[in-house]
Amino acid sequence: xxxxxxxxxxxxxxxxxxxxxxxxxxxxxxxxxxxxxxxxxxxxxxxxxxxxxxxxxxxxxxxxxxxxxxxxxxxxxxxxxxxxxxxxxxxxxxxxxxxxxxxxxxxxxxxxx
Amino acid sequence: xxxxxxxxxxxxxxxxxxxxxxxxxxxxxxxxxxxxxxxxxxxxxxxxxxxxxxxxxxxxxxxxxxxxxxxxxxxxxxxxxxxxxxxxxxxxxxxxxxxxxxxxxxxxxxxx
Numbered sequence: 001x002x003x004x005x006x007x008x009x010x011x012x013x014x015x016x017x018x019x020x021x022x023x024x025x026x027x028x029x030x031x032x033x034x035x036x037x038x039x040x041x042x043x044x045x046x047x048x049x050x051x052x053x054x055x056x057x058x059x060x061x062x063x064x065x066x067x068x069x070x071x072x073x074x075x076x077x078x079x080x081x082x083x084x085x086x087x088x089x090x091x092x093x094x095x096x097x098x099x100x101x102x103x104x105x106x107x108x109x110x111x112x113x
Numbered sequence: 114x115x116x117x118x119x120x121x122x123x124x125x126x127x128x129x130x131x132x133x134x135x136x137x138x139x140x141x142x143x144x145x146x147x148x149x150x151x152x153x154x155x156x157x158x159x160x161x162x163x164x165x166x167x168x169x170x171x172x173x174x175x176x177x178x179x180x181x182x183x184x185x186x187x188x189x190x191x192x193x194x195x196x197x198x199x200x201x202x203x204x205x206x207x208x209x210x211x212x213x214x215x216x217x218x219x220x221x222x223x224x225x
Contacts, residue, residue: 004156031210031211033211033212040217041217042202042215042216042217042218043157043202043215045212048210048212050210090156090157092156094211095211096210096211098208099144099145099162099164099206099208099211100211101147101149101159101162102147102159102211102213103159104149104156104157104158105156106154106155106156107155107156
């Protein structure tokens with residue numbers, strides 16, 4: 001089975017801090033995604049990546065950046081955390097060449113104080 | 114813009130009954146559809162998918178129906194069990210590098 005692992009289940013940070021959320025997948029998937037999930041707003045795509053060192057903006061990239069130095073790892077970076085970035089963050093991966101279901105990690109619940 | 118939406122935000126059913134969760138999509142170019150289940154404290158879990166060249170697909174206790182004429186997707190769960198209690202999301206894709214558009218989700222509550 002595909003395993004998508006997010007490094008932290010819960011994280012508490014302060015306003016202005018630089019925050020790193022890590023995601024690792026073990027199935028050699030080309031495509032990886034970062035979403036945030038908020039009540040009433042569903043899953044919103046922040047950034048995605050089709051390959052190492054490649055990144056594409058999703059629907060809500062403002063305030064975030066990403067890094068993909070290795071195929072299995074996709075990092076989400078909050079450059080200067082703000083309270084409106086308190087949310088559940090979900091990472092997903094999928095094989096690149098056809099319609100297939102994305103596989104999700106269990107999420108990181110991030111609180112910015 | 115393109116969107117995927119659910120008709121009902123919450124659904125309460127009796128244990129043993131069948132459940133039907135509905136979803137409307139707006140992009141006629143979408144050719145792949147997925148249902149996910151999300152339990153509290155966990156990430157979305159793949160349940161079943163269907164491609165646009167099919168109208169129906171069955172899994173274990175679940176059936177997905179696709180009506181392209183009215184752009185409607187439904188998930189049927191047979192003999193609903195307490196373990197089925199979760200939020201269910203539909204998602205659509207038109208093969209743009211695996212990108213999905215998600216609906217808002219329906220919370221299914223199963224009463225014993």
